[in-house]
Amino acid sequence: MKIIDWYILKRYLATFFVMILLFIPIGIMVDLSEKVDKMIDNEAPAGAIIQYYIDFTFYFANLLFPIFLFLSIIWFTSKLANNTEITAILSSGVSFARFLRPYLIGASIIAFIAFVMGMFIVPNASEGYNEFKYKYLKKHSDERETTNLFNQLNDNDYLYVSSFDPRTDIGYNFTLEHFDGNQLKYKISARNIRWIEKDSTYRLTTYVKRLIGKENDSLVRQSRLDTLFNFKLEDLTPVSYAAETKNLFELNDFIEKERKKGSANINTYLVVKYKRWSLPVTAFILTFIAVAVSSIKRRGGMGVNLALGISLAFIFIFFDKIFSTIAERSTSFSPLLAVSLPNIVFGLLALYLLNNAKR
Template sequence: MKILDWYILKRYLFTFLMMLLLFIPIGITVDLAEKVGKILENKVPFEETAMYYLNFTVYFANLLFPLFLFLSVIWFTSKLANNTEIVAFLSSGVSFSRFLRPYLIGATIVAAFAFILGMYLAPVASQGFNEFKYKYLKKSKNIQQTRDVYRQINDNDYIYVSNFIPKRKLGMNFTYEHFENNELKYKIFADNIRYLEEDSIYRLTSYLKRSFNNGIETVEKERRVDMDFPFELEDLTPVQYAAETKTYGELLDFIAAEKRRGSPNIGRYEVVKLRKWSLPVSIFILTIIAVAVSSVKRRGGMGVNLAFGISIAMIYVFFDKVFGVMAEQSNFPAIVAVWFPNVIFGILAIYLLQNAKR
């Protein structure tokens, strides 16, 4: 049986690798065709463009990892079925469960790689991918902004900005409040706050400070003031991809800090965290579904299996996206949103596997 195991395992891994090598260049070509005008217009250095597409490759692969695997398993298993190789295996006394073992071994290898990719490599790639996009590819009129940021920095300090533009490191209508023993000690207002990276300080324009001491109020006004504050620039950066750029340990610390600050985006961050665990599990589920669907020789040949498989893949993506958005935009539990597609398709996998055995 070792010959059978190695034969299927090699086909499993080789076809998956070929699927990645086929679709990733297509994705890069499509993305480059869309963005080449902006890249040339902004005179982006070749080294930065090359690094962007390296990050794009990791980001793109991590995003579509389960679908690539699903289609590759359907492809080569359908070929085995059309060549009646599966019939020969099962006719020799091999049970369907035993026939499935090399697939599960392959799924374990791929799931381990996907786990490492999602925990450590994809966050680094996402950081570079998003930084390049906001630096060079966003038009000034479409610069992404964080709106109405109100954050608790620590037990005594709160900040507010009406808008923050990450590309310019600029915030508007800034307010800073400092409390001691639940009593407001001073409050700072500014029309603008800009982060000066070279000096690691913040520059406030139209500065106004109101201090309160034993019922006496004092007011300070300045046209421009440079100050240091106990908060990081990332406290004002876009929430859309903040969690994606952190390794798992950093993400846990980030979520804990955001909960203490009362952030309204905890659902979005929880979805990112839970998907790092659900992705490897989905690889096993989709592998079983793919084998169950494509191990039977059908009258329509490989095309029928591929059509059926693509339909299942699209339904899976639909469930994953819909429930993910629900968790990000409402109080819908993140754990339900992330794991519900796996539970539903896990039940489907068991049903299809039982039918395939019969």
């Protein structure tokens, strides 16, 4: 690479990482000021709080990655434009496409970092972040029960509980049905089911097992029964962030398993998967838009470019959130299309803006 490439690339990467380092402490302080009372009330250990904010750092950085990237590029490119450095570069015979080369290299580096973090580092941070939040930051009134939980465990077994309380690990109105093909073989029901940690067993209260016979059925009743099942406690405690805690390989296996179960949250999990793959593409699109917007010296100076950049960044996030929510709630809207649409729309916008900037 030539000197001009190193000059722009160093400013690209340095501005991006400095902006992250500046905003993350602000985010931590705001979060701490809002939640310190709950941490004290719930007696959160100091070590758990420290780990929470380590996880929060990665979670927060990944969540606001598009804004950090967009604003950092607009910031330093606007300074280049205001100092007429871009004019000097282009006047020396460098084409606009050649001028974009260091930005393309920088976007490639950031895209690779975003891919590795999104696939392997952020999932672990997301698990720790969410577990701390639900353990120490949720008030009892905020911990709502999961209601009307249905789960297909495998080809033959179907599980149902009317509600599940995460504070006590108790499911109410438990039912387990076992089929052989289309024929029901037996049905187990209980008033509630509780996980006994020390014995690694399930405890059923008001247990009833109905064995389906060819002519007559038989009933087995017990007031209480400790037994084993081939399902895990996680099958009774589905959480909306489950897919966020899986790495690249675990996520594919998890989605396939949930698909076989007929999970109602499958679109939510697919949105998480496709977003991880789309984030590196987003890095290139936002880089080109930011360069096109800020490479022109404007009468209002850097403030106009920053205002325009912030507006475009929030519009991008708004569309991304809207389409993702539609895909999660709808069975007819493709999660892949929902995740791709913002990149497609803003990719076309990037081409249009680059063409104008070139002229």
